[in-house]
Amino acid sequence: MTEAFDRLLGWLPDNLDKPARILLVLLLAAIALRAIHRVVPRIRETLAARQDSREDSQRIRTLSRVIRYVLTVTVSVVTGLVVLGEFGVSVAPILGAAGVVGIAVGFGAQSLVKDYFNGFFVLLENQIRIGDVVEAGGKAGVVEELTLRYLRLRDYSGNVHFVPNGTISVVTNMSLGFAYAVVDAGVAYGEDIDRVTEIMREVGAEMQHDEAFAGRILDALEIAGVDDWADSAIVVRCRFRVLPLEQWNVRREYLRRLKLAFDRAGVEIPFPHVKVVYADHAPRQPVDDAEHR
Numbered sequence: 001m002t003e004a005f006d007r008l009l010g011w012l013p014d015n016l017d018k019p020a021r022i023l024l025v026l027l028l029a030a031i032a033l034r035a036i037h038r039v040v041p042r043i044r045e046t047l048a049a050r051q052d053s054r055e056d057s058q059r060i061r062t063l064s065r066v067i068r069y070v071l072t073v074t075v076s077v078v079t080g081l082v083v084l085g086e087f088g089v090s091v092a093p094i095l096g097a098a099g100v101v102g103i104a105v106g107f108g109a110q111s112l113v114k115d116y117f118n119g120f121f122v123l124l125e126n127q128i129r130i131g132d133v134v135e136a137g138g139k140a141g142v143v144e145e146l147t148l149r150y151l152r153l154r155d156y157s158g159n160v161h162f163v164p165n166g167t168i169s170v171v172t173n174m175s176l177g178f179a180y181a182v183v184d185a186g187v188a189y190g191e192d193i194d195r196v197t198e199i200m201r202e203v204g205a206e207m208q209h210d211e212a213f214a215g216r217i218l219d220a221l222e223i224a225g226v227d228d229w230a231d232s233a234i235v236v237r238c239r240f241r242v243l244p245l246e247q248w249n250v251r252r253e254y255l256r257r258l259k260l261a262f263d264r265a266g267v268e269i270p271f272p273h274v275k276v277v278y279a280d281h282a283p284r285q286p287v288d289d290a291e292h293r
Contacts, residue, residue, distance in 0.1 A: 005169065024081055029079040033072060034149050040068045062129045062146055069147060112149070114166035119148035122165060132175040133245060137163035140172075178218060179247040181240040183254055186233030187269035193234065199265055200238055203257050207240075216246040233270045 044064035048057040086217050090233025128134055128151065132143045139161040141153035152161040207213050219241040227237035242250050262269055 003152040022087075025079060025082050036068055036071045036075070040064055040071070052062055059126050061131075063123060065130065065145070066123060107187060111164070111166050115149045116146055117162050117166075118168055119150075120170070121147075121164035122146070122151075122168065123148075127171045128173065129175075133239060134174065135172040136170070137161075137167045139163055140184050173284050174247070177244065179242055179244050181224060181242050181247040181250040181254065183238050183251055183258075184227060185236045185238070185258060186230060186270060187236065187262075188232075188270045189234055191234070191267055193236065195265075196236060196267060197225075199261050199267065200236065200258065203254065203261050204238070204240070207250070207254060207257065216243050216250055218242060232272060 016051075036187045041064070044061055047064075048060045051057040051060060077190055101286070105176050122128055128136070128146055130143055130146060133141055134140065134153070136151060137157070139153050140161075141155035141161060143151065144160070145152035148165070150165060151168065153163060157163065185196070185200065187193075200223060201221055208217050208220060217240050222239050222241070224237040224239070226234055230234040240247075240250050240254070259269070261267075
């Protein structure tokens with residue numbers, strides 16, 4: 001390590017004085033950092049545009065952000081060591097002490113080490129990408145940033161959650177390949193189930209041929225059938241296979257159209273009722289203890 005560092009210092013011109021050499025190092029570091037922040041995103045977008053699928057493009061974008069972060073940290077650390085060397089500080093003891101301190105910190109900061117290990121395997125196995133909607137570490141939302149240490153999510157309300165990678169044991173990704181828009185339609189017990197399922201198929205076919213949703217829906221409506229005998233309704237379950245992240249839009253629109261279709265056909269959609277029973281005899285009047293005193 002020290003030999004490599006000495007070679008690095010050998011690139012600096014010997015005819016410059018110490019302040020000039022330090023300024024040159026800082027200037028080169030600034031140029032390198034600027035190049036990293038400008039060139040890496042361009043390479044990322046170029047490679048992402050050449051991918052055949054959205055999943056591959058998102059993976060390229062996620063990995064590029066991590067690579068940019070690692071390069072930035074590397075340039076900053078090397079610059080700091082070179083500047084210290086120019087001030088006459090011996091780098092060899094620092095590197096040796098860094099190894100000892102690293103071992104000690106490793107025992108005391110096991111959670112931090114676990115964050116980095118988990119983050120590495122999450123990236124390696126392509127479990128999460130930028131732009132995905134996931135549930136991880138007890139939080140759910142859109143992935144805005146993924147580093148080796150933490151995962152940043154933004155939920156539907158706009159709240160931002162920072163989830164340490166070490167706390168992620170199960171990842172539920174709602175954006176891989178395709179999704180299902182699942183709908184549970186409750187109808188009254190007196191309705192004809194065959195007639196209800198026919199109306200549901202008609203509404204599904206209508207949506208599938210609508211220009212606004214034809215590109216989002218991948219297959220025809222699939223009706224699973226009666227899913228539950230609830231307290232006041234018979235629940236009929238169905239689903240669409242849709243593009244990733246379109247399951248919520250398709251589900252909301254299908255529910256809206258299904259409600260209108262049920263109203264036109266006179267299909268009753270039950271809702272909770274409260275039945276009040278009055279006793280035949282008059283309620284007993286409370287006795288005032290003061291009257292008997």
